[in-house]
Amino acid sequence: MVLPGIFKPRKKSEAELRKTSKHREGSPLSPSRRSLSKSPTKSIKEADLRSRQRKSSSRSSPKNIFDTDVHPLNLPPDEREKRRSAMSVPSDPPTPMDVDQDGEASSTTSTPPPSASNGFFDVNGAANEPVTEGPTSPVPPPHRYKPSTPPPPKPAVDPEACKALGNKYFKNQDYVKAIAEYTKALSVEPESVTYLSNRSAAFMSAKRFDEALADAKRGQELEPQNAKVLHRLARIYVSLGRPSDAIDVLDHVATFQAVTPVERASATSMQSHVKQAEDAIRKGTTGSMAVHALDQAEKGLGIGVERPRRWQLLRGEAYLKMGNVNSLGDAQGVAMSLLRKNSKDPEALVLRGRALYAQGDNDKAVQHFREALNCDPDYKDAVKYLRLVQKLERMKQDGNTAFKTGKHKQAVDLYGQALEVDPTNKGINSKLFQNRAMASIKLKDYKSAITDCDRAIALDSSYVKARRTRARAMGESGDWDEAVRAYKSIAESNPSEPGIQTDIKDAELELKKSKRKDYYKLLGVEKDASENEIKKAYRKAAIVNHPDKNPDDETAAEKFKEIGEAYECLSDAKKRQAYDNGDDLVDPHEMFSQGGGGFPMGGGMGGMGIDPEMLFNMMGQGGGGMGGGGFTFSTGGGSPFGGGGSSRGGRTRGGGFPGGFSF
Numbered sequence: 001m002v003l004p005g006i007f008k009p010r011k012k013s014e015a016e017l018r019k020t021s022k023h024r025e026g027s028p029l030s031p032s033r034r035s036l037s038k039s040p041t042k043s044i045k046e047a048d049l050r051s052r053q054r055k056s057s058s059r060s061s062p063k064n065i066f067d068t069d070v071h072p073l074n075l076p077p078d079e080r081e082k083r084r085s086a087m088s089v090p091s092d093p094p095t096p097m098d099v100d101q102d103g104e105a106s107s108t109t110s111t112p113p114p115s116a117s118n119g120f121f122d123v124n125g126a127a128n129e130p131v132t133e134g135p136t137s138p139v140p141p142p143h144r145y146k147p148s149t150p151p152p153p154k155p156a157v158d159p160e161a162c163k164a165l166g167n168k169y170f171k172n173q174d175y176v177k178a179i180a181e182y183t184k185a186l187s188v189e190p191e192s193v194t195y196l197s198n199r200s201a202a203f204m205s206a207k208r209f210d211e212a213l214a215d216a217k218r219g220q221e222l223e224p225q226n227a228k229v230l231h232r233l234a235r236i237y238v239s240l241g242r243p244s245d246a247i248d249v250l251d252h253v254a255t256f257q258a259v260t261p262v263e264r265a266s267a268t269s270m271q272s273h274v275k276q277a278e279d280a281i282r283k284g285t286t287g288s289m290a291v292h293a294l295d296q297a298e299k300g301l302g303i304g305v306e307r308p309r310r311w312q313l314l315r316g317e318a319y320l321k322m323g324n325v326n327s328l329g330d331a332q333g334v335a336m337s338l339l340r341k342n343s344k345d346p347e348a349l350v351l352r353g354r355a356l357y358a359q360g361d362n363d364k365a366v367q368h369f370r371e372a373l374n375c376d377p378d379y380k381d382a383v384k385y386l387r388l389v390q391k392l393e394r395m396k397q398d399g400n401t402a403f404k405t406g407k408h409k410q411a412v413d414l415y416g417q418a419l420e421v422d423p424t425n426k427g428i429n430s431k432l433f434q435n436r437a438m439a440s441i442k443l444k445d446y447k448s449a450i451t452d453c454d455r456a457i458a459l460d461s462s463y464v465k466a467r468r469t470r471a472r473a474m475g476e477s478g479d480w481d482e483a484v485r486a487y488k489s490i491a492e493s494n495p496s497e498p499g500i501q502t503d504i505k506d507a508e509l510e511l512k513k514s515k516r517k518d519y520y521k522l523l524g525v526e527k528d529a530s531e532n533e534i535k536k537a538y539r540k541a542a543i544v545n546h547p548d549k550n551p552d553d554e555t556a557a558e559k560f561k562e563i564g565e566a567y568e569c570l571s572d573a574k575k576r577q578a579y580d581n582g583d584d585l586v587d588p589h590e591m592f593s594q595g596g597g598g599f600p601m602g603g604g605m606g607g608m609g610i611d612p613e614m615l616f617n618m619m620g621q622g623g624g625g626m627g628g629g630g631f632t633f634s635t636g637g638g639s640p641f642g643g644g645g646s647s648r649g650g651r652t653r654g655g656g657f658p659g660g661f662s663f
Helices: 014-026 031-037 040-060 077-087 096-100 159-171 175-188 193-205 209-222 227-239 243-253 261-283 288-298 309-322 325-341 346-358 362-375 380-404 408-419 426-442 446-459 464-476 480-493 500-515 519-523 531-545 556-570 573-581 612-619
Strands: none
Touching (some): 175 193, 261 288, 261 309, 346 362, 346 426, 362 380, 380 408, 446 464, 556 573
8 A cells, every 4th residue: 555645746747748648649538538638738637637626635644544445334433533624614516627727726625536546656756647447446425414403402400300309309208309209201202111110109199099090090001011000000009999990900910910918908898898888788687787898898999088978878878778868868868979970960960869868748749750850851760759759649638538537537547558569668657657546646546657657666766756655645545654654755855755755744644533433434426526426325225224223233223323423413514614624613513412402302392312323213113114294393382292102202103304314
């Protein structure tokens, strides 16, 4: 290899140049050589010019010792970079005319003509003639320089530094700042699973579970087989009350990595409690077990996480199943909580309607069911309960109408039919039992009334009206001792119950009255019997219990006497009212020993008392016993008994029995 600058080129003489020219003329030349041979002087000048340029370049940059025609890929990196910088200077591309330009007119920055192979002289001093293009010396392909794209600018935020700082804040439990740092890192690398996972953990610790769920799900999308991300996702699902989703995630993890029972414990426990609540509502007879199961499930929720909507509806169902006053209020509270978030929630509307229906407010219940159907016309529960309430309300109103119109037997039947419509509704059924008991009391069927009241109280232990009706039925049946105790028990548990003290006084009065002779019972009539019914009953009782008719009955005379007393009291309106009110009554036996007693006395008797037995004995004599129509006492002087003789005083046939009663 010939190094430029070591051997100085030797100038050829005129003779040598001509000799060379002649030699070339004798040999075939390429067109380019022919063109050069036509002007040897010009070629010499160009060669001389290139030589001077190389010398000047060698002196100015001694390090540039490489041929300018060497392919760039064969140059050292430093030299290649220099040439690349030089080529970046815009210059006009060489034209065929450049080859013919004088050396003085040529620019030092112009590209050497492609005819020159090296541009140097050989070692022997002979000028290296420009080599024309031909099959023996292929020209290297042109290498156009394209300026390389500038390197991307360094980001203003270093994600790794933000991550490290976020981890530091996380360890110090400053979760807000940790979230901010992880967010900065994600702004640079939004698809970094590590940053997403870290921020999800920070969101969980900050009790922002919805945002934590979003990051965890994004991490799952980017790396479906990342066990760490999936386990965190399962924990978030449990914290949000979604145990089924958590179990699905853990089942997916189990396809490529073992999952321990401890890792499944929280999700499976929560799911088990929810299932217990559902079974208790669907199959059980009480809602308390469902409420307990839901309480246990809610212990696994994250702090500040609201109960899932489905759990709230289950709790409302459980309260309805319990059926007492407090639980029905709790059911309404659950429904109102859901309706505050969405006033058009058909399930919440039906829940509140059912609570109102259980409380006996059927009109408002119907309104809620209809509104639920407006929100969802195909909601079957709304249709079901709307029809149920309408049917029950219609039958209840029919029973009330029959009771008010005095058709008590029909009312009892209608209330019984209404009880078969919805056996599960404790509130409305307790009222129906109480209404039927009232109708039974009117029918004097006290035993049935007491039984219906017991059923009503069993459905609703706080139903005071049913307890009062039962006490009344006990008293009407004759057990006023039990009635007084029942009324006092109601007063103790409900001292503010209106009218309870009046009921106690009335029951105590009836108890005192029950201790004396029951004139109504002696005559065999009801307390509301009319005057004619009392007269007929007295006549019948007097005939049946007359001593002459019962000579072998030692008590007949006493019974006959009591019947007379009963009639004497009940046949007088004022005395009957005093008797019914429980006032102290004058003994009818004593009335005959006083002037102006039961029978009008006067004249010669001067208010003489007459034994009632004597009067009744008189009734058995003369005129064939009781025939001939009775007798009357005459007023005026002399003996009260006129006409006829008798050892016991003149008695005459004719006249009438006391009070105008005639047998």
